[in-house]
Amino acid sequence: MSASGSPSAAPAGDAVARLPEEWRDVMKARGQAAYRGGQVFKWIHQRGVVDPAAMTDLSKDLRRTLEAELDFPVATEHVHHAADDTHKLLVRLHDGAPVETVLLPVVKGQVDADAAAADHDEDDTPSGTTRVTQCISTQVGCAMGCIFCSSGIAGLTRHMTPGEIVGQVLLGRQQLREGEAIRNVVFMGMGEPLHNFEGTARAIELLTHPDGLGLSPRRITVSTSGLIPEIAQLGERFEGKVGLAISLHQPHDARRSALMPINKKYPLPRLMEALRAYPLPRGRKITIEYTLVAGQNDALADADRLAKLLRGLRVKINLIPMNPIEASKLGPPDPAHVDAFQRRLKQAGYLCFVRRRRGDDVSAACGQLAMIGKKPNRAFERRQPKSSD
């Protein structure tokens, strides 16, 4: 893993992950004009075309050569349409592993709690366009073991390649309806993006490349359970421009370890230091995600402790009532209690949203669809911390 500002090479065989300069080198090595490489990159990442036969400004010979190489690493298996316009794609990777990605059209007049935490998320989308936020996965399963999360309970199968990660956005674009455009990408699907740091960083480089989709880095948010060295690397590599979301979930150090085992390795006081050191641009905020789990972290005393912990940091807080999962008896507090928790944080002066569940009729909690029917594959000890002193 490198903390340098320069991108790493695309993994061998992952043609979708190549940057224009790498495509140019490939073309030169084949005796082709280098600019052909830039054309291929544009076809894939700007126009979303992965079938070389459709790359009409390339010679027939070159198209044929590319056909063998552009083995697109992902395929849409199912699309679930929810009543609220959310689409959820079950995606198969080349080895048959399932992951998921969700498209969430931004409802007009509603604050987009998932978008990067700009103070004023100015809308530069052409009028008549519906902004869509896409939530993408970075791993098959997850090694972090959070006890309320189906991916964590299942454990890690493998990292996704950068081509597979960005391939979800290419597939997502195929599902857009008239007038829709992907404006935000959030790394909040299955997996811990910073555990797959190189895959995540390369995917961001591809998504933000001006010859590709050209997303602004501030429209990308990486959510992490708190991998401290990689938070610093992300800040360094993208100069703080990429939005950061932290899955905090419990302001008491020992109790956080019971919910999220990663806290034993990277305890809260050190995580707070890492957040203070993140090179956050002016006017931006770190998103604090807080999944409310009944009896685990939902006492009003927890809200007070959280308010104290975050004092002095530029943050907004997203409360997420826990989506019940098959593998656990844990669940959300009742809605009135969620409101009371939110009120408490607002009274303490914080910008605080409740992330309403969307796409409920398609089991839409991030990280859940691909796990349906999957049994936990390792022993898993559930601890029952108290929720206040």
Ligand code: SAH
């Ligand atoms: N691994 C990263 C990103 C993926 S999870 C992370 O943990 O930040 C995206 C968010 O959904 C995280 O805040 C995660 O804690 C939360 N989450 C996981 N399982 C959930 C569940 N069952 N209900 C509600 N939120 C959940």
Ligand code: SF4
């Ligand atoms: Fe992994 Fe995030 Fe789930 Fe924790 S909440 S197990 S870090 S995907």
